[in-house]
Amino acid sequence: MSDPDKTKVRVYDAEFRIPPIKPYLEDTFAHLRFAIEKAKLDLVAANKNTWFGQLWNIINPFLLAVLYWFLVVVLFGAGGSIFDREGMRVLTQIVGGLFLWGLPSAAFNLGARSIIQGGSFILNTRIPRMILPISSVLSGFMNFAPSILVYLLFHALARYPFSIHMLWAFPIIAIIFLLSLGFAMMAATGTVYYRDLASFLPFVSRMWLYLTPIIYLYTLMPDSLSWTFYVNPYGGLFAAMQQILFESSSPRFSFILAGLGWSIVSISAGIMMFLRKEREFAVRI
Amino acid sequence: MQYESDLPAVTVENLSVKYRTVLESRPTMKSALMRLGRPQQEVKYIEALKDLTLTVQPGEFLGVIGHNGAGKSTLLRTIAGILPPSSGRVQIAGHVTTLLSVGIGFNSELTGRDNIRLGGLANGFSIKEIAEKEDEIAAFSELGEFIDYPMKTYSTGMYSRLGFSVVTHMDPDILLIDEALSAGDASFRDKAAKKIEDMMEKARAIILVSHGLQTINEMASKCLWLDHGKMMGYGPCDEIVGAYEDFVAVGSSSIISEEI
Numbered sequence: 001m002s003d004p005d006k007t008k009v010r011v012y013d014a015e016f017r018i019p020p021i022k023p024y025l026e027d028t029f030a031h032l033r034f035a036i037e038k039a040k041l042d043l044v045a046a047n048k049n050t051w052f053g054q055l056w057n058i059i060n061p062f063l064l065a066v067l068y069w070f071l072v073v074v075l076f077g078a079g080g081s082i083f084d085r086e087g088m089r090v091l092t093q094i095v096g097g098l099f100l101w102g103l104p105s106a107a108f109n110l111g112a113r114s115i116i117q118g119g120s121f122i123l124n125t126r127i128p129r130m131i132l133p134i135s136s137v138l139s140g141f142m143n144f145a146p147s148i149l150v151y152l153l154f155h156a157l158a159r160y161p162f163s164i165h166m167l168w169a170f171p172i173i174a175i176i177f178l179l180s181l182g183f184a185m186m187a188a189t190g191t192v193y194y195r196d197l198a199s200f201l202p203f204v205s206r207m208w209l210y211l212t213p214i215i216y217l218y219t220l221m222p223d224s225l226s227w228t229f230y231v232n233p234y235g236g237l238f239a240a241m242q243q244i245l246f247e248s249s250s251p252r253f254s255f256i257l258a259g260l261g262w263s264i265v266s267i268s269a270g271i272m273m274f275l276r277k278e279r280e281f282a283v284r285i
Numbered sequence: 286m287q288y289e290s291d292l293p294a295v296t297v298e299n300l301s302v303k304y305r306t307v308l309e310s311r312p313t314m315k316s317a318l319m320r321l322g323r324p325q326q327e328v329k330y331i332e333a334l335k336d337l338t339l340t341v342q343p344g345e346f347l348g349v350i351g352h353n354g355a356g357k358s359t360l361l362r363t364i365a366g367i368l369p370p371s372s373g374r375v376q377i378a379g380h381v382t383t384l385l386s387v388g389i390g391f392n393s394e395l396t397g398r399d400n401i402r403l404g405g406l407a408n409g410f411s412i413k414e415i416a417e418k419e420d421e422i423a424a425f426s427e428l429g430e431f432i433d434y435p436m437k438t439y440s441t442g443m444y445s446r447l448g449f450s451v452v453t454h455m456d457p458d459i460l461l462i463d464e465a466l467s468a469g470d471a472s473f474r475d476k477a478a479k480k481i482e483d484m485m486e487k488a489r490a491i492i493l494v495s496h497g498l499q500t501i502n503e504m505a506s507k508c509l510w511l512d513h514g515k516m517m518g519y520g521p522c523d524e525i526v527g528a529y530e531d532f533v534a535v536g537s538s539s540i541i542s543e544e545i
Contacts, residue, residue, distance in 0.1 A: 009377065010376070011375070013373070014371055033406055037403060041403065125367075127407055
């Protein structure tokens, strides 16, 4: 058993200070297994009384993708007719992007509510509260992971090639995970002080989705607006994902670098913001 | 594993805790419009604990008594590191587990067994260690087949039994319990009392908040009486409980004595 409580004398006093980051993060990592198990069981609990159960984690983004496909391909006539290869390719692009958007979406929705809905946890246990937003983003990741297999089926049906460049997906997903985790910590902290944020963030998330190359290809962005791939933290990363999946090429290095830079800023700002306010959570919720 | 140290398990020095709370004033249409629909609010500060000093040694059982709103739960939460002190300090030597009024239920949609697993992981145990303890905890709670039912189907007593079983099997050096036993039935209360005695023999420090004066008198080695956050008495239980009974003029009321 590796609980740091076993070997330490703890002192709680009135002096406000940010907890020492290294021991705090060690304590958080020591409870990572709890975060994983909580994420898993929360997903099970969320779909427990439904007929499709865990299948909803795949059905939800799939239905959303069909909806966007109907709008983009059928109503607006982009990408050829409904059932030809071009139409299938547009559907595959949308499905892939929306499945991956599950991670940022979990950060803005579940992550933002993780502290205010974790009342029993906050008032009954002392373990690092950072575990809660971490668990929310992990839950988004667990939602997303099985959809990779569904995506690969679409990829094959659309006759996109399976190239070695697709392995870039692993570091890109890891960067998107870190980026989302940082945003989840910021959103969770902000929501404790301004509850309205929890209602507002789903709109931010939806707007962010439209500004990111998900339901359209990054190549459709006019050159004069290509800077948005670097200003939008998710922009370059989703564009890079389209390059490796649909162009069978390696991603533009500057896209990856911009995403990595944003993820470092996001996770550092998220941790600092969270730690500065964590002490007050129990009296605020 | 007990924490090896000459230090007291819990040291509380000049502890005060203040809450900031927001009250809604009488709303009017005009003020609502002026404030964009937000209610008019008034900030109040409540002093939940005032200048408390006490120590709990390993193997000691501190009973905390007082009326509702006396600051008993706030004291436990501050000792657990959940609420921050406004002044003074708390020092803890050892592994703390808590069973506060909200219980262990991490998610009431999940089964008792799932919640045991989450409780164990929150206390730093590995999945393997929890698997070894799981059946023992389930058996101690006497929930039978309900252990595999969602916790939302449990009665208050079943909640308490499971909560008590989990925290007492987490190998704590310091156990903080808030009223959690009052909902259990008589036979479980006897079993819980025996478990607490075993823990005291193993030099675990226990702090129990309760209105059950009889149990506090029988089991606790020391008593603390709180009233509006102030320490009214601290010392041998018969003395403190007697003074409290005189204060509230309930004598040995069977209702209060049998609550636990």
